Amino acid sequence: MRLLTHNMLASNIKGVINGFPLRIEPEKIVEKQVDFNPDFLKNMLPKLDWKALADASKIMGYSELPDEVPDQTVVDSSEFLQKLHHALLELHLEEGALVCPETGRRFPVNKGIPNMLLHEDEVFTAAVAHLLMLCCCSWCHVPASIKCSFTSNDNRMKLIVFRKTHAAAYD
C-alpha cells in the first residue's frame, strides 16, 4: 500500500465520526521505483490531505516532506516534486496495519493489500444495534443486570458486548 492510498482511506465503521487519518503500524516497508510523472503529482496535490501525508511519511521513515504545503514556486520545483513522488508513490507498506484513530480497530495490511472489510457487527448504526440487542435480550431472557451493561456510552461496542455476554448467558 502506498501513501496515496493511505491519504484516501478512512475507517468506515458505522458511528465513527473522525476515521481519518488511519494510524500506520509498519512492520515491513519496501521501496519500489515508479516512473516520475510531474503532471500526475500536480493534479493530485490539491486533492491531498497534506498533514496526513507528511505525518504518514515520517512514520514510514521518510521525513523530507515539509509540515505545511509549500507555496507555488516551491511546488513547481522538480526537487519538491521528486520528494512528493517518493513519499506518495514509492514507499510501500508491505506488512503492518492501519488503525482507526477513534476505535483502535486494526485493518491489517498483508502483502501490500489493506483489508478494509468490516465485520457484520461494525456495519450497523448504534440505533439498529441497540434495537437488535433489546429484541435478542428479551428473546433470550438475559438477566436485567446484563441489559444494564449495554447502556454504556460506547454505542459501537454494544453489539460486541452483547455477543460476548449473550454467549455467556447461553453457556
Added chain:
Amino acid sequence: MWYLCVFYHRLLDYRKPEFESLADLFGAFDVDPTSSHSLQWKLPQHHHPDSPFHFVNLPSEDIARNIANRSILVKGIYEIWGEGSSYEELKESINRYPDDRKLPYLIPDSTFRIIIDSFGKATSFKDQTTRIQGMAYIPFQGRVDLRNPEHKFWLIETDDYGSANGLPPVVDKRIFFGREVGAADRKLLPTYQLKSRKYLGPTAMDAEMAFLMANQAQAMPGKLVYDPFVGTGSILVAAAHFGALTMGADIDIRVVRDGRGPDCNVWSNFKQYGLQMPVSLLRADNNLPPWRPGLKEVTSQHLAYCLCLLASSRGVKVGWLGGNESKHLPFYSAIWKS
C-alpha cells in the same frame, strides 16, 4: 464543421456515448463549458438510427482526428466532398465542393489511395477498379501509394439490401465520397485479447468493452482511475494503456492479494503488457466504501454511464441481481478528474 462518421456495426448503444466522451476529452466543449456536452448529429436521408452512417458537427479537424484515432467503435471520420443517389449526382456534388478545400490534398508531391467500401454487401474487385477509374474527373496530381498514403479517399455506398444487413431497409441508394480524417486503431484489441492474458477470472472484461469503458471514463495520463470491482483488473489494464494511474478494490481478498500465485495475479497482468502497476489494490465492500469524507466524488455523466455499463455487464454475469450488492449498485466512485 460537419463530418461523416461511420461506425463499426456493433455495440450500437455505446457508439455515440463513446464518441461524445472522447469529444469532451479532446476539448470539443471547451469553448462553451456550460453546453450540454452533447454533439449535433444528423442521419443521412431515410437512414434508420441504427445505421452506421451519421453526420456529426465538430469544432475542428484536429478534434475529429483525435476522437477517431482513440476510439474503438469509429471506423472512420470523413470530410465529405460530395454525395448523391447516383454516380452522376455524386460527380456534380464533388465538382461543386469548393476548390480551396480540395486542392491542398491533390497537389503533385502528395501520395493517396482511394478505398471502395460498401455497407452490407461486398463489391467485386473488378467493380472496385471501375469505380476508382470513374473518379478520374477529380484532378488528382499526387502519386498512388497503396501501403502508406498521406491521404485516403473513401467511396462509400449504401443501398437497399433488403434485410441482409439486419437493419430496416434504407430506401435511398446513397453514395459518399470523402477524405479520411482519422480511423480507429483496433489493432490494440488483438494485443489485449483475453485468451492471451495470464490471470483471468470468470468475470474478466472483454478487451473491446474494457477499452470502450476506459474511453468513456476519459482515462489519460495524469488521472487516477478507480475500479470498485477490480477482479482480475481487466478494466484497469485498458485505463493504464491510455496512461492513467489505476486503483482497484474487491471484496474477495484472494483475487486482489493472492491471485493464482506470484506470477499469475493482477500485478502480472500489468507486467505482461509493460503497463504502469496499479497505485493500489485493496479489499473493501462497496456497501461501505472506505474513503475519507471530502474526497471528491465525481459523478459525471460519463462516469455514471461507465459504471452502469459495469454494473449491467457484471450483474448479468455474476448473478448479483439476487445478491446483496443489488441494493447498492456501484454508483460510488473515486475517479479523480484533473
